[in-house]
Amino acid sequence: MNPNRLEKPASQAVEEQRLTLSGVAWEQYEILRDTLDDFAGLRMTYLEGTLELFMPSREHERIKKTIARLIELYSTQKNIRLYGYGSTTYRKQAQERGLEPDECYCVGEIKEFPDFAIEVIVTSGSIDKLEVYRGLGIPEVWFWESNRLLLYHLRGEKYESINRSEFLPELDIDLLVRCANIPDQYDAVVEFRKAIS
Template sequence: MTLSMHPPLSPVAEQRVLLSGVTWPQYESLLEIFGDRPGLRLLYSEGMLEIFIPSSEHEMLKKVISRLLERYAEEVDIVIHGYGSTTFRSEAKAQGLEPDECYCVDTLKEERPDFAIEINLMSGGIDKLAIYQGLGVPEVLIWQNNALALYGLRGEIYQEVPCSQFFPGLDFGLLAQYVQPYNQPQAVKAFLEAIRLRQE
């Protein structure tokens, strides 16, 4: 299957505000006020608060990556439960965020997801891996500079890893080739064809 190519996506319209000296009660109050507002994310790390409004490109990228991952899981019979951008937080660790997308594998776990997806189109801001570390999320997949990088929690630190404990047969380099937001239906079909060819 041939897929038409489009120019690289631009981070235009991404908006971010950083505030320091924010207490945990203030963060929780802001979550109550703004937590259900679509298109607005709150990230908190040890007194730093980031108010983030993702661009349409950001949202398209997270959606195509999640579609590819979900179809792969269906294809190889891995049970996943999607949480979307649910807010996860830990007062003890003073960390909180809403992942772009996240999943529990096999069984639902209320305290944290097993696997999260993050889109980084802008530099700067709060270190999301530090938040995920505080929350104890085992794996985080990050899209940055038109490539995917997978990070696994080893002890108390993240290390870039070549394969996932939750999706052990998935080649993320292959998946990255089909991250084509303007061709989502065709990209998903072509990705599944590539997976099936590898399984023959």
């Protein structure tokens, strides 16, 4: 162990950081996104001239990874072809929208845009992410907030709240939430596996 590189305890870990800029042209957003692509962890959300830069906290990343592991385990256990794209950048210039989901997936086959995306909310941002997703045409969005999941499905031009995923209709959302709330990631996966086997 290098005494000059001590890790901060989780309680002292860096919190989420956000910066919101207004009046940002689409071309400026694209230049920033492309220039900062190698900046590990940096997420950007763009909506009609407003740009939010976001550095997720350790807790944010722990939660999103736990949920991802559970969903991916579910897909293999249930023999569902699921293709994960993590925090890939999705953009539509005509709609003036762009973002990186926390996690996102295509079901059945690979597509240009994911079937559903997952967003973990530890601290709120200033941009309406559902509005960004609507403009990108992402059919389903799951929000993890206050230790629960809220699911939305796009119908026409508007998202509606749903109780079950339309892409994973047999997935027990209450079970997923219960296991995602287990603090130890390994224990969460083991508990979930037992319940779905």
